[in-house]
Every structure is written in C-alpha cells, then in structure tokens.
Amino acid sequence: MIPLKTLGRCLRPGLVFALLVMLTGCDAVAILNPKGQIGHEEKSLLITAVALMLLVVVPVIVMTLTFAWKYRATNTKARYEPKWSHSTAIEVVVWSVPCMIVMVLAVLTWRSSHALDPYRPLESKVAPVTIEAISLDWKWLFIYPEEKIAVVNEIKFPVDTPLNFKITADTVMNAFFIPHLGSMIYSMAAMETKLHLIANETGEFPGMSSHYSGAGFAKMHFTAHSVTPAEYQQWLQQVRAGSQTLNKDTFKALGEERNADWYPVTYYGQVEEGLFDWVIAKHMGDNHHYGMKHAHSSVSTGEAAAADASVQEDHEGHTPREAHESKASGENLDANPTEDEHAGHHGHEGSGE
Secondary structure, rough: OHHHHHHHHHHHHHHHHHHHHHHHOOHHHHHOOOHHHHHHHHHHHHHHHHHHHHHHHHHHHHHHHHHHHHHHOOOOOOOOOOOOOHHHHHHHHHHHHHHHHHHHHHHHHHHHHOOOOOOOOOOOOOOEEEEEEEEEEEEEEEEOOOOOOOEEEEEEEEEEOOOOEEEOOOOEEEEEEEOOOOEEEEOOOOOEEEEEEEEOOOOOEEEOOOOOOOOOOHHHHEEEEEEEEEHHHHHHHHOOOOOEEEEEEHHHHHHOOOOOOOOOOOEEOOOOOOOOHHHHOOOOOOOOOOOOOOOOOOOOOOOOOOOOOOOOOOOOOOOOOOOOOOOOOOOOOOOOOOOOOOOOOOOOEEOOO
C-alpha cells in the first residue's frame, strides 16, 4: 500500500494545476480585475468582507492546529484537567469578537446594498447611452432606441459614459452579466429589469448568460466593446448602413431560430419603434405585475403606441402599484386586441427611474 505522505506529495501538483484550470475557466480574474466604477466598488466590498471574516477563520484554524499538537496523546507535559468546564475569559472572546464582526458586516452590507443598487442611475456629466437587452434562445439582442439600431451578440459604447440597460426576456428567465463591469441582473418575460454600468477603460469585455436556460446556454455569450466617442460614432454609422430591418416579423423569425451554437453578430440598420415594449406586452396576458407601470391605450393596428400615464413608484420599498387609465373619461378601448398584444396593457416600465 502506498503511504499517505507519498500519496499526498504525488497528488499535490495535480491539485494545484486543477485549481488553476478551474479558475481560468470561470474567469474569476475578471471579477478581481474590474474595468468600471461599479466593478471596482464591488471588488472593494468583496475584499473587505472576506478580510473581516478571516479575522475569525484564521485564528480558529491556528488554534485548532495548535491545540491538536499541544494536547496530543504523546505530550505528557501538557496540563491535564478532565474536570474543567468553564472560562469566562474564553466565553467573552468567543462571543464578542464574532458579534462585532457581524455588526460591522451588517452596516457595510446595508450601505453598499443601497449604494450599488442596480436600479440606481449613475451620476455623470456625460449623457447616458440607453440599451434595451432581450434574451432569446440562445442569443442576446441589443436595441439602441435612441439610435434606432439593433445588434445581436455585440454591444459598443463610449468609455466613461453611463449605460442604462433595460432588460427583458422573450422566453425563459435568464441573467445578464458583464463580469468586468459589475452587477448581474435577471431577465424575465413580461417584466423589465434595469442595470446601470460604466466602463472607465477602453477594451473588449466578455458578457454572458449566467443562468442556465437550455441546450444552447453555453454558447449564449457576447462581447462588450468600450471605445472612444469617435470610434463609437463610426460604429453607429456602420450599423446604420446595414440593409436589415428589425420589426415584429423579423424579431419572430430571430426568436424561432433556436441556435445550439454561437449566433454570429448581426446588425440591423433600422428598428421598429416600440419593439421592446411590444415584447414585454405580448407576454403579459391578464397578469398584473408588482413594481410595474401599465397604461391603457387603443390598439388597432398592432403597433406599440406611447403610454399616456406616468406612475412614480418607490423601488427601494418595492411597493406594488399599478396604473390603468383611459385616454379620456368615458372613452371606450378597442375590444379587438391583436394576436401578440393584449388590450389594456401597453405601457410598461420597470421601477427605479
């Protein structure tokens, strides 16, 4: 039989190599090497929390090894007290130190949870870029509503510019995550979530789906490009020059193409207005969602019209509020909704803005 010490020496290099391989595969370096304001703040929070917890973990490990060595059976010089049962000094240390650490962590977590709220817009003198992200099977569709363009599996944005993401899903629940920039948030059908990020450096940052969503989940990734303002404008012109148009019909065709492999980057030079709201509305049915805003509107042609009601909500308290208002007193709504849109549910915005 191989001695345990010899077996341990043989396995040690293999375990170290396996650990390095796993860290490379999960891109743990991205989280510890942030390229944006939110990522830096989350990194500081993570390191601080780990350091505080190590104030308990490290002494416990050291004392465990020390006591095991000192009071081993072969050490006849160690003091033997079989009737010992209590020590006030030990009790004070064992309970007071963890309690103080928990209190510090509680205050730190409370403050950072509000400061790093993904729904909280970033303060900046630069006008933000709005990007509407829709998770499909199995690809990401990004719509730039202000620029009237759309891209599959790629986003570009100017450096040092706040990014206002509006996120939803056309199928199952998913998760939007760019590790170098910060927070992850879920995408859900018939709902809109929000995420605010910023890149402080130029470069290419991998984005991913961090929630299992089916057969093509492993290939559901994209690239986020942080570029200079001039390069961003050049890219916009390049996308606008494309001949493809994204409307309800082309969107349905894109969604029905359930790719098992990575879907190539695709540019849409023109986008039908209100498409993002239409995607949300077509999944709503008769459901009323908490934390959402709804407004009645006449729907006769299947086109998404602008909502005529504005409802303020308190995101922090997540108070359920709904608004269903008619355009005018006594006005009748169209009783014949289209196949994809439900009458009486049109305007839809997530909380936080």
